[in-house]
Amino acid sequence: MKTSIIPLLLACAWAQAETDVPPVLRAQVLLDRAHFSVGQIDGVYGNNMRQALLGFQQAHGLPATGQADKSTLAALDDGQPALIPYTITEADITGPFQPVPEEMADKARLPALTFSSVEEALGERFHASPMLLKRLNRNKALSHAGEEIMVPNVNGGKMLPKAAQLVVSRSAHTLSLVDAGGQTIAQMPASTGSEHDPLPIGDWKVNGVARNPPFHYNPKLFWDASPNEGKATIPPGPNNPVGVVWIDLSKEHYGIHGTPEPGNIGKTQSHGCIRLTNWDALLVADAVTPGFAVVLKE
Missing domain, CATH: 2.40.440.10 (L,D-transpeptidase catalytic domain-like)
Structure with missing residues (x-):
């Protein structure tokens, strides 16, 4: 039986791409999908990430190290990539975008408090800091429709159980x-x-x-x-x-x-x-x- 080599090549290319994801960034995305949020994904280990790791470890019976150790990463791994490609659309760049004034009286005069830029809007959608998106997509125009960029894969996590x-x-x-x-x-x-x-x-x-x-x-x-x-x-x-x-x-x-x-x-x-x-x-x-x-x- 003849097997196409194309899927194999794509799988190898994706595996290579995953190995290029910095460990801290990968852990932050996995934590987000597991509902143990670090807040804004930024690729930097700080107190928010430490608390997210501690919370996940305690909830899953793991040693509470606050570090992204092997056992924690194994428990977090859901088989999905940390980063995925996303193609910027016309709707993404249309806005409307506007600067946000400092004074409450000036804010009250606006019709809505929209995003100030496409970078801010994309950051919100993918739970990421605009600076991280820029670092992940050097030499890419985030305000250009049709541009393919890499973003945190924050969707596809398990449904949250009923909370009490x-x-x-x-x-x-x-x-x-x-x-x-x-x-x-x-x-x-x-x-x-x-x-x-x-x-x-x-x-x-x-x-x-x-x-x-x-x-x-x-x-x-x-x-x-x-x-x-x-x-x-x-x-x-x-x-x-x-x-x-x-x-x-x-x-x-x-x-x-x-x-x-x-x-x-x-x-x-x-x-x-x-x-x-x-x-x-x-x-x-x-x-x-x-x-x-x-x-x-x-």
């Missing part, structure tokens, strides 16, 4: 989804308050979920607001101050939400709320319902 509880750890800077048996089934980095607006430790519940919400800015609720600022309604969009989703909690003025600055999640403080990347916030929004149990702990 949401737990936020202030000390670990993480949000976890836990099943009825107490097993952590998802974890992601979170910004969880500050000395001015500390995380409200205790047991709460989800009131409801609003997708693509406007943001009602009240300077009286922000310790660092300028004295001359007034209330403002900020239109929806990925660069809205609460990102693309707001999960309202039973603690007044507190919620879980997305962000226009995914690279800062888990690394900077918030105004008391629990802030996630937009893609992680959407995952949580799909997992919770009104009355869902929320535990905020040290």
